[in-house]
Amino acid sequence: MAPSIVQAAFSALLLVHGSAWASPEVSVIEKRALVPPSTLPGKWKYYGCYSDPGPRTLSGSSFAGTTMTDESCVAYCANLGYIYAGTEYSQECYCGNTIATTGAVAAVRDCSSSCAANATQPCGGSNRISVFWSGTAPTAGPTTNQEALGYGFYGCYTEGINGRALATGTDVVGGAASMSVQACVTACSSGDFTFAGVEYAQECYCGNAISNQAILAPEGVSGCNMLCAGNSSEYCGAGNRLDIYRLGYSGSSSTITVRSSTKATTTTSVTLRTATTTKPSSIIKIISTTTSATSAASTVDLPNGWKYAGCYTEGANGRALTNQQPGGNTNTIESCIATCIGLSYSVAGLEYSSQCFCDDYVYNGAALTSKSNCNMPCAGNSSEMCGAGDILSIYYTGTLTVYQPPTAQKTGLPGSWTYQGCYIDNVNDNHALFWQNILTNNNTATSCLNLCAEYGYMAAGVEYGDECYCGDSSALIASGSTKAAETDCQVPCSGDNNYYCGGESRLSLYYWTGTPLYVWHKPTDYTAGSYTFLIGGVVVPLVTTTGINGKVTFMEKFGTGAPNTTGAYELDLAQLSNFTGAWRPMHVKSDIFCSASITLPDKVGRQLNIGGWAGASTYGVRIYWPDGTPGVWGVNDWQENYQELALLEGRWYPSAMVMTNGSVLVIGGEVGSNSAPSPSCEILPRPAGGYSKYLEWLERTDPNNLYPYLFVLPSGGILVIYYNEARILDESTFDTNRTLPNLPGSVNNYLAGRTYPLEGTAVLLPQYPPYTNPVTVLVCGGSANGNAEAIDNCVSTQPEVAKPVWTIERMPSQRVMSCMCALPDGTYLILNGATAGVAGFGLATGPNLGAVLYDPSRPVNQRMTIMANTIVARLYHSEAMLLQDGRVLVSGSDPEDGVHPEEYRVEVFSPPYTLNGKTPPSFTISNKDWAYGATITLSNIKIPSGNLTAVRVSMVAAVSSTHGNSMGQRTLFLTVNSCTGPATGATCTVTAPPKVHVAPPGWYQIFVLDGPTPGDSHWVRIGGSIADAAGLGNWPAFPDFTTPGLGPVEAGTGN
Template identity: 65%
Template structure:
């Protein structure tokens, strides 16, 4: 057919496309529905209508300018777990579920109505204006979400009415739980710190203890349990001015039995708001990242406590990715080095020089936005998968949820990788719903409870909406794509500043929520989630232990006083501090154990790379059912933190 503007040129015809290559016209005759060369097991379903007026049937739109094809589009959809894909108007790709078409009242039209050629492969058709060429996945299901019922879904319940909206919670080695709050902001009961005695929850007055030792504001700080012999808690960083330099210590049940702080004696080298902290293999404290306070400039450095003249180390990648990299995820790796994940990137640092030794592929984000991130304020959550004796398997990192910059589209996937692998890659697993500001609590049986957060938005006051009320259980022993169960739901919105930590009885304590969105209240109520293993009716095993201070590679005896030893397992869970989706110190190991009669012998982890020095909850499992835990210390106090800081107004336990 002659071109309307130049009758000497050829411009195709109905369903015929004229393509020019080096001045030569090639006519594809005619363009067809693409049914060959598709990725995986996709099947063409037909031409379907869009709602129109700028409204689309599917949430996820990708504009593949001059590069759209069924192959390109459907590859993305299946990679992110979406079993329905569609192409529209040549350049547009959409991913979602069959229910999306139903909800949009889409109707099937004659195939010939979807007559626009794909911009990336003009031999094939990619819909038309407000018309979608639809394909569905017909192979092995991309995911299977389990839906246990009754007690198998776990249960939320009220633990106790609260006295404060906590920003960070941590269980002490005595079993009591510390709550730290944004001090001095005028909120009701804003004293800065409380301690909850879980065994007294039926006596409100006896359960809560006010603590008065804080001198500066802990708003958005970092926390850890130290490997000293009394398990002191440390809190670093804070809101603004001198608070950002704050270093605060608490000895549970110690001489003062309160937080101790003196900013004229003990401070960070760099002031930090939203930093992360980690115990290194030598027992020293690594503090990483943050901003200079109150939405100030980035602090793209790391430093070590105790300060022994060691300078701060500049990290260019944190400067480059500000402000999306706060509360980075940190972990000691068994093969050596430190894993760090921030924004949508990850790398391994040398544990001595902190130079980058390996840069991992970028972390996948949303199917339609690779800039989606995982750390505050985009805020997902991360854990380490179980480590099993003899600890020869590579360590796996799991990161769930997050959001996109600016648009605040929450992510509906988890990603995992093995940083120590020769060529690490990220595996994507779709979640049943979107989740930003989630928490993950590691359970003693090696599964993970994913809870809290919102269906859209980013972290911050009033910046997220629509609470995600159900919990998920992630089981890494199951095949990829079949690891998630949809568990019980709560009636309590847990949005910005919510936490989750594992208690010694195997339940998960859930607290906090400070949304300031004029819809959901500041949340004082403290809940617990009871996992199915405590609702099965099976009795919890029990044990006694004498040696609670373990050397690496040592053998330790315990006596089983209730439960069978036939299939006995033991697990070790690192003491954790929960804030902003980051459970600092969280780690789980399954050491070797053997039993003779009621006496069982545990072999402690072999070294500080497999198991950094610190305090761990020791659980015994009879089948799926865990005991109450005891706290044990592994690896001692190699940096002599028990003698630090050397000031008379700090209680020191010694080494």
């Protein structure tokens, strides 16, 4: 009988058409409280529940074992001289003398895992540690300096790729042995740099941008752990790690830093030329002159080709010549021209007796004035005139070009962009447009607008010279932004100082005014679909799988759920009104936390689950043979025996896929919880001698490649998508046949990823007869390291074409930890997840309560429809699963964030075709074992519309849903050859897919559609002879595993 906690604790909250109600007859039974021991040695006492997100909150010695109690951990740490002890995840013990800054106090209830050897005591939880303290005060140790001379600590960063994160290496007073944060900041400040960084204890670097793909260190602040050579009380980075400080930064990266006026007026600073510069835009109005030399320079021996242009005023809104050089007491016409020639400039200017400037052009509308205004003798030769106050004596070679003063770019804009004016930003410290890019050397209206349009944004703005923002006009209006004076937007663009790019907290704003870049459909009737409560759950599932017996299996991780569950249950949809009968308890022997599941192509559709959380669980191979029928419980259970049947390598977060030869590919993962990668693949059933192949690209991209997406391609090969990369593998050797272009990320971070922990979701789009068109893969959502801004787009490509290109389509909202479910009409439901953060316990915020329907039959960028909302937050560990009646089962959510509950409620989402009021079609089928290319007869087909020409038939592969990965997913439409007889009982023939690469061997739901409306499906197998050739039905050959044998699908198998 099902555990009583289910009915007692979770039937009370029911979601019916968007509202919740509680039954007064139900009494709530709480999980028993865990109590820390009150008697500990010496002054030791319980200190609290802390997060342990990695690196470790307690970083000293550790051990693990099944004899774990809080007392045994305290004794272990005390004997080693530590002042802190902590227990975690039932059987782990950690020691330390400090609590890492990454560890934060968590809710007591978060430490909900009981100790392995004492079920009444708390031993932490997942990423939660129960901490005990000896009473001894921690020794004061080194810290990260938070501020020095107006520069705030900006983070521990990796070094750049193929170049420095901060470009300018700098000496400090006293040399490397005197290195401290203040010494480095002093040196960078004197050079007028925005950023300062200390590295490897004794190195100092400066810059005005963080360059070369440097990012926040994945391990956090703890990665910068080397003491400063000149101050052992503070840290100065580490090997390939910098503690970076930013001028004016006060700890909030979401607020623009207020810079000094000298920073804003970049054209007044002294710049020494080191390389040729980009020529100004030819769009600006110019005045070209070829003035001959005048008597003012007649006594000066000019270099060959050089001429005197005359006496010019300084620029109207900035320097006429932007590159000042050392002049001083020796400044003469000859020395200044020589300096400019040496730096490859074609224009030289002398001002105020001792100043020398170089450039290739004259800027800011500098104007020719009376030669008598250049009346100050040169500091190095009193017989020569070197300009005056705000007056330059200008010399040049070639053609002298004078540019008018900068202005906001209003013409020559790309696409259909239109200038809107200067607008206020940062009202109440909120950006008017969400997505920010810092383009230190190349920000222009053109570059910013092109970038925003590429990612589907129709509002864009440039700010403070080097900042580019993308977003929506609605968000700008909601932020409170209003129009400001044009004179507020007068900071030159970093990429073209002939134009202005906003100002301090001021946007030069542009709107896309042409044909919309995207269209989101927003129905208000039944076509928005609906969420409804289905049943209260018994577990918070980690994996759900559709069974060919018409039921759904739920598997849960250990440690965070109800204490008296069995680890696995089967939901009988025919007994929803009988709570106890609806949930059949099953059992697993090891922890399936972050494992993978698929349905095997054997003749009974067994379910395979592999991998797990730690120790032996990571090697786990678990098999279930679905039995029973709707309304009648089966008797089979999960079978596993680690001693007999195990993976070759431990795998946490792996993926699995049935290959074209009927065997199972297992790929990726890590050897255990937040541990080293398992950068390899292996095969089940295990070939003679075993088989495991090292995959360099998995090791290189760990930990951002977990739960990679796997697809068999119709033309051959296996498509793998991991992190932000994709490649096609040879299906025999698993060598790389071809590497695809990297997936685009978000508009401000091309390093954003799509697989766990930057978790998005992926599917293959439908295949249609004759199955010769290249298949399309769709990947939606995801997130980024560092700022953890969730992605708000889908990308798609055709991996089989010669030059695949990723197409970007904006989604209506940001989404990470999302799910995507294939529907029988060829559309896809995107749902669940959060609007910010990354996957993991307590690492995401802002539940995304809305669903989106993606319709590939519509034009690109018009495929998304905003669907109904739910009231149930579905965050970390949620699932979406297609049922046989065409609805989507929605389950799970285990965020462990102290805000949102462990979610036991099970919902269904009803797509529009279930709500259109039309009677669904129905059919029967006797042949449930299909050969490739065979002609199949569907009988007793009832088509309520009466239109047999509108009949369509689709097949949707069996799926296991976990962590945004729909393992096994595939949708095909079949050729309907003919339909004869009356619409109340017709007979139709269809043609099965032609080959194994189009439809890999396995079990599929077959749907008959009357126009847009599908009826209930039937399960069939295709490719059974291939599965038999691989001997899958006889595997594994151990006496404690039940195997179905080989041969055809037997009558009565499959619902």
